[in-house]
Amino acid sequence: MQPLLEQASWETLIMVGWSTLIAVVAGLPLGVLLVLSDRGGLLQNVVVNKVVGQVVNVGRSMPFIILMVALMSFTRWVTGTTIGSEAAIVPLAIGGIPFFARLVETAVREVDGGLVEAVQSMGGSTWTIVRKVLVPEALPSLIASTTTTVIALIGYSAMAGTVGGGGLGDLAVRYGYQRFETGLMWITVALLAVVISLIQFAGDLAARTLHSRGRGGAAPALRLLKAKEPAAADIGKVA
Known part of the structure; x- marks a missing residue:
């Protein structure tokens, strides 16, 4: 029994780990784009916002089992097979x-608009605002969003196992x-419950730690403004 549990746990870890990494790397810029391209955003583009938003809505609304079946041809093209943890x-x-x-879109929308306007008034570019304000300010919420995504993917991986995906x-x-x-x-159910509880605890702890250290407050933007103030003062003296 123990070897079976160890192998299944390892397969689940591989599936969830790699899929989480890909989801975060691709989902983060997508979520930020939804905010930037919205009405009143820094890169306002209603057409792009509607198209991207609709694609995201369709992807979210599709049941995972149906998604797996719909992607079988694509999965076979990418991995060479439709069964096993790699295919899942x-x-x-x-x-x-x-x-x-x-989740990223929701987290970024919670950032104080006054901070964005302050950095804009100091001449900050869109990339600077995203890198120095939006992402750092939303970091605790982004950690919580990542935790939620990991837990959801663990549930998806269990469903994938019912159609040959491997894992628990x-x-x-x-x-x-x-x-x-x-x-x-x-035993498998209990193991999944323990793993999910540990992940939730670790995610909550990381989010609270980042928040207590100044992330998610005004600190990053204020540091940026302070860094720009001396340069502005020097320009004033020269003038």
């Missing part, structure tokens, strides 16, 4: 990207359901 990474990542993008979900179905080994099934 493809639909997991694609399903996680719009999910995380919406596959173990629970093959041994717990098909072979009537209910003890192993409940």
